[in-house]
Amino acid sequence: MEDEQVSFAIDDYTNHFLAAYPVHCEFRTIPLEQQLLHSHNGYEIYLVLQGTGTYLVGDRLYPLHAGSLTIIHPNVIHRPFHGHSKEFYRYVFSIDESYLDQLHTICKLSDLSIPRLLAERHPDSNHFFLSAQQLDRVQTLFAELTQALVGHELGYELAVLRSIADFFLIVFGLQGENTTKHTGDQHLARDVLSYLIGHHQEPLLIEDLVTRFPVSRSQLFTLFKETTGTTIKQFLIEYRLNKAKRLLIESDLAVSEVSAAVGFGDMSHFFHVFKKETGLTPKQYRVEAFKRHIKPNYLNTPPAK
Numbered sequence: 001m002e003d004e005q006v007s008f009a010i011d012d013y014t015n016h017f018l019a020a021y022p023v024h025c026e027f028r029t030i031p032l033e034q035q036l037l038h039s040h041n042g043y044e045i046y047l048v049l050q051g052t053g054t055y056l057v058g059d060r061l062y063p064l065h066a067g068s069l070t071i072i073h074p075n076v077i078h079r080p081f082h083g084h085s086k087e088f089y090r091y092v093f094s095i096d097e098s099y100l101d102q103l104h105t106i107c108k109l110s111d112l113s114i115p116r117l118l119a120e121r122h123p124d125s126n127h128f129f130l131s132a133q134q135l136d137r138v139q140t141l142f143a144e145l146t147q148a149l150v151g152h153e154l155g156y157e158l159a160v161l162r163s164i165a166d167f168f169l170i171v172f173g174l175q176g177e178n179t180t181k182h183t184g185d186q187h188l189a190r191d192v193l194s195y196l197i198g199h200h201q202e203p204l205l206i207e208d209l210v211t212r213f214p215v216s217r218s219q220l221f222t223l224f225k226e227t228t229g230t231t232i233k234q235f236l237i238e239y240r241l242n243k244a245k246r247l248l249i250e251s252d253l254a255v256s257e258v259s260a261a262v263g264f265g266d267m268s269h270f271f272h273v274f275k276k277e278t279g280l281t282p283k284q285y286r287v288e289a290f291k292r293h294i295k296p297n298y299l300n301t302p303p304a305k
Helices: 012-020 097-106 114-121 132-151 156-174 184-198 206-212 217-228 232-250 255-262 267-278 282-292
Strands: 023-028 043-050 053-057 060-064 068-072 078-081 089-095 125-129
Touching (some): 053 068, 060 068, 125 156, 232 255, 232 282, 255 267
Antiparallel strands (some): 043 068
């Protein structure tokens, strides 16, 4: 598959406001502007009130519609896409891991660990479809949480804690429910996505996908683009770049080993793609990341998610 102009970003905007205060909640109505797969510290909870789309999270593709609730775990790549919906209303609630760790410390007798309970369902994300009653309750909680965070009235942190406790009690009541609803096209796009991720370390050709899945080449391109908001080539390059950046920062693997591990093939191809998208060679990227104790290619402005 040939290269396309793509990139991957660490969401530094989210990281900064979570570092300043560990809880953030915002109601958004503006169209989505986030075009890149990205990741950040802390959990992101995404509640859709109106509109339709999909949410690409890690190795999963979730449908978005009124009543869908998605929880993205820390440092998991993701990107929402609202398709052709003219109006897309949602709450975006972010919470730092340290806040949940402190709650775990407080709940000594029950040994309550919210991250552990969330991870028991899936290590990267959780997705639910709320009933009308549940949606109304969670929407009210998020409205109260947003107001408490903006108003900063006396005792607001207790109000924040109350809303968070009530929210996770609702979530844990949902854990046993099978609430994900997919259309036929979303099922097929999800299967293609899972195949790409499961085989990203291998050389992949469009012909392989057409042979494996019951769809023509043109239908496959159109379906994937309309369902995920990205092309197959763009997704595969973004995904491999993300894996490469993580390995460069979090492991001692040689650059050649990183290239082989993420499926870029020969070293010259890896260097070409990596420098084209980051402005740095893989070695320079690793050096700069450790020198600054941060990860380059930040999103310095708040993209609408």
